[in-house]
Amino acid sequence: MTVKAVQQCIIPSCGRTYDVYTLKTACEKCGNLVDVRYDDRPNPTLKEVFDERRNHRGNIFNESGVWRFRELINFPGVDCNDFDAYSNVLVSLDGAEGRTKPFHLTRVAEYVGMRSENFWLQFEGSNPTGSFKDNGMATAFTHAKMLGVKRITCASTGNTSSSAAAFAANEGIEAIVFMGEGKIARGKLAQTLDYGARVVQIRGYFDDAMNRVKELVTKKGFYAVNSLNAFRLEGQKTMIYRVLAYLKWRVPDWIVFPGGNLGNTSAFGKAFKELYDWGWIKRMPRVAVVNAEGANTLYRLFNELGVKWNGGRVDDDVIDEYYTDLERRRWKAETKASAIEILKPVNLKKALRTLEYTDGIVVQVSDEEMLDARAIVGRNGFGCELASAATVAGIKKLVSEERIRADETTVGILTGHMLKDMDTIIQYHLDPRNTFSNTPLVVANDLQSILAIL
Numbered sequence: 001m002t003v004k005a006v007q008q009c010i011i012p013s014c015g016r017t018y019d020v021y022t023l024k025t026a027c028e029k030c031g032n033l034v035d036v037r038y039d040d041r042p043n044p045t046l047k048e049v050f051d052e053r054r055n056h057r058g059n060i061f062n063e064s065g066v067w068r069f070r071e072l073i074n075f076p077g078v079d080c081n082d083f084d085a086y087s088n089v090l091v092s093l094d095g096a097e098g099r100t101k102p103f104h105l106t107r108v109a110e111y112v113g114m115r116s117e118n119f120w121l122q123f124e125g126s127n128p129t130g131s132f133k134d135n136g137m138a139t140a141f142t143h144a145k146m147l148g149v150k151r152i153t154c155a156s157t158g159n160t161s162s163s164a165a166a167f168a169a170n171e172g173i174e175a176i177v178f179m180g181e182g183k184i185a186r187g188k189l190a191q192t193l194d195y196g197a198r199v200v201q202i203r204g205y206f207d208d209a210m211n212r213v214k215e216l217v218t219k220k221g222f223y224a225v226n227s228l229n230a231f232r233l234e235g236q237k238t239m240i241y242r243v244l245a246y247l248k249w250r251v252p253d254w255i256v257f258p259g260g261n262l263g264n265t266s267a268f269g270k271a272f273k274e275l276y277d278w279g280w281i282k283r284m285p286r287v288a289v290v291n292a293e294g295a296n297t298l299y300r301l302f303n304e305l306g307v308k309w310n311g312g313r314v315d316d317d318v319i320d321e322y323y324t325d326l327e328r329r330r331w332k333a334e335t336k337a338s339a340i341e342i343l344k345p346v347n348l349k350k351a352l353r354t355l356e357y358t359d360g361i362v363v364q365v366s367d368e369e370m371l372d373a374r375a376i377v378g379r380n381g382f383g384c385e386l387a388s389a390a391t392v393a394g395i396k397k398l399v400s401e402e403r404i405r406a407d408e409t410t411v412g413i414l415t416g417h418m419l420k421d422m423d424t425i426i427q428y429h430l431d432p433r434n435t436f437s438n439t440p441l442v443v444a445n446d447l448q449s450i451l452a453i454l
């Protein structure tokens with residue numbers, strides 16, 4: 001193996017580098033996040049190779065929607081053409097992760113006011129554990145394996161823990177996951193328990209669990225697979241590679257997705273910027289990050305308090321003041337979309353950087369808007385979990401405000417599967433006041449009564 005990658009502090013005026021055989025969740029010099037940086041400039045002729053690999057011929061690393069693009073995320077430094085060499089290093093759920101692509105959903109297009117021909121949703125809920133997190137775990141666990149790690153940890157609202165537990169089970173690694181008490185959808189809890197992770201429920205919220213995990217990392221050397229792990233974000237870039245490969249590398253006008261801990265916001269911006277710098281694409285798309293109103297830190301900081309990346313000179317004082325104020329008022333995140341119920345997104349600065357790279361915007365949507373949008377995705381014969389519907393609700397809002405034009409090429413990411421959180425869905429349908437509710441009919445047990453209501 002010839003490693004041609006380093007970890008590097010994201011702040012240009014610091015820029016300290018670290019080798020890839022450690023996990024730096026923060027720069028030792030300035031405390032900011034780090035990125036994975038590559039020396040090589042992958043050749044655009046690889047576009048054809050990626051296409052050919054879709055005929056995987058039984059090679060699970062070609063079948064995998066993550067490792068199909070291995071040349072672009074090759075932090076382990078494997079020979080990408082030597083199966084024996086890379087198959088010993090790369091971690092995959094037998095090729096099952098990341099096998100997604102964009103779909104046309106005509107009813108959703110109509111609902112949001114877009115032309116169906118130029119509107120796609122990429123359904124990451126069809127990953128093996130039902131959320132996009134599997135993309136990132138493939139790379140995070142590859143890195144953990146490079147380091148010889150025997151135990152991983154994470155804080156989770158449920159999808160990270162489900163995905164981490166599945167990969168850990170597959171690799172024979174112990175997983176210890178921290179959750180806010182009662183703050184997890186039942187499907188996700190069921191998965192995490194069933195895949196054999198040790199589940200610790202903290203009396204508090206996700207942000208509290210995240211803080212405890214950070215302590216375990218910095219004070220006790222635990223290996224965390226949360227999105228502050230830069231190697232995890234490398235896998236999440238492949239969602240963008242699949243969008244672009246599907247569109248024959250024509251860059252869409254907009255990419256829209258929910259913002260929680262802002263891992264995707266960070267990974268997507270990095271993916272586009274690298275491709276741009278490598279000469280693979282000629283322009284950048286614009287991203288739109290969608291916050292829930294009840295967990296809208298990025299929205300508030302970016303839109304109302306004017307916090308910008310500013311070439312790496314972020315105004316830390318405004319951010320600190322904002323968080324101090326939240327604490328003083330004992331403010332808690334509050335949304336039914338539990339996957340994005342996060343007040344202190346760990347990837348905030350990387351997300352600000354993405355917004356600068358892509359001339360990006362941030363919108364917020366209410367729970368009601370997400371609930372209705374989610375129901376429409378269902379009506380299209382698909383389905384997604386509530387947080388994912390932030391994407392659809394966000395696009396609808398942006399189209400109605402004429403910030404996205406109906407003829408602009410737009411790709412939304414649906415982040416998780418509908419069966420993750422059935423309680424929310426059933427509750428919605430049982431209440432006839434909801435716009436798209438579908439309430440069961442109750443009828444006496446005889447044919448005449450049945451015929452009377454049909």
Ligand SMILES: *Cc1c(COP(=O)(O)O)cnc(C)c1O
Nearest residue numbers: 159260261262263264339415416
């Ligand atoms: C994790 C998750 C999110 C939030 O993604 P971030 O990268 O943390 O912003 C959104 N939707 C679903 C379904 C998730 O599991």
Ligand SMILES: [Zn+2]
Nearest residue numbers: 009014027030
């Ligand atoms: Zn630094």
